[in-house]
Amino acid sequence: MRNCIIASTSTLHGSGPLEYLQEALNELFEGINEILFIPYARPGGISHDEYTIGVNNIFKKINKRIMGIHMFEDPLEAVKNAKGIYTGGGNTFLLVDQLYRKGVIEPLKEKILSGTPYLGTSAGSNICGLTMQTTNDMPIVYPPNFRTLGVFPFNINAHYLDPDPNSKHKGETRETRIKEFHNLNPQPVVGLREGSWLRIINEDIVLEGGLSARIFEQNKTPYEMNSGNSLSNLH
């Protein structure tokens, strides 16, 4: 069982945090009043408390209360008892490092695979892939492992960006980076543009949000997949 929204970003340019997802979140978290928030990714280095307060301010508009996992004595119990879970964005290395060090990786995986409603944005979406190896983030800490939850049998590249044809910059494009990844790793990568999300219900994985996604498979030319299509057979 799975019941997830896996979003590229929390926030779209020109609108408030999670605003574009409000309808989808109402459906995902229907009947749930309290959501466990995992703030470990700490965007911009803000504290767990600051991050949690900000997210609570967003969710109270749809009449839900947020509890940060760091507010519990035992994070494993917090995960086990959660009715719904949200993992926010920030730095994926830091998030994965904390999930391992707190022992939360396996309980979180089991919880999501038992059908508990789960929202991931950015780093919180990356961790649902097989590994965190297609993150765009800086390796600011050394996590014990790059393996992540494997809620689906591919990887996510959040905030996917198309190459800028006018760029004079010689740093690698996102597409080149993913090609390098595929030289050493077999799993497909879903390049999720800002505004896209995956809606996962049990065996179904559907691309939502109106934009196409760019799909990278090893030894294949990358291709576009339109919104509304299924990724259930991608592995």
Add this chain to the structure above:
Amino acid sequence: MRNCIIASTSTLHGSGPLEYLQEALNELFEGINEILFIPYARPGGISHDEYTIGVNNIFKKINKRIMGIHMFEDPLEAVKNAKGIYTGGGNTFLLVDQLYRKGVIEPLKEKILSGTPYLGTSAGSNICGLTMQTTNDMPIVYPPNFRTLGVFPFNINAHYLDPDPNSKHKGETRETRIKEFHNLNPQPVVGLREGSWLRIINEDIVLEGGLSARIFEQNKTPYEMNSGNSLSNLH
């Protein structure tokens, strides 16, 4: 003793590889006919042989021969006997992983610190900092460690990019990423723009190339340093 060129990029938009560095390379490698090339970073996933042949084609114009480290039975002996060394760009995780697995990290560090002329571009520059944790690359492999050569007491951010004030993209800017790094790590970071390099001669570290660099120190507002200035006291 140190004698290094630490460049942001091998190639500038609209000119050939290493073309903008030709004069500086003639001086760095003066009197040296054969240079040991470390191709482990494999840009775009090309093979060690392809990469080495391409670099040899560049260096033969200034009458130097390139030998790839992978062409030697014993990479440690190759490093010990090198008269000059060039580590090229590509993926920093892959480069660091290979340097550790081949046992080359310590010999390479000793060789550079004994004054052997060394050229680094991009990933080959990142590895001369204290850690590789301010790379822009994707973590396509899990290296045994993020610590690198520590040829100087700070980190490099190669291909440094200023925030685009017109961007609607919500992925982190380079500056935000480095701020996150400084939440957990103390060493300064030198944001080297494409076209900049550090010229290191013994105790002196001078910014070259006409552009300013952006300097990030923990708990300080980032600032610009002009070309021609010294970074010898940055630590």
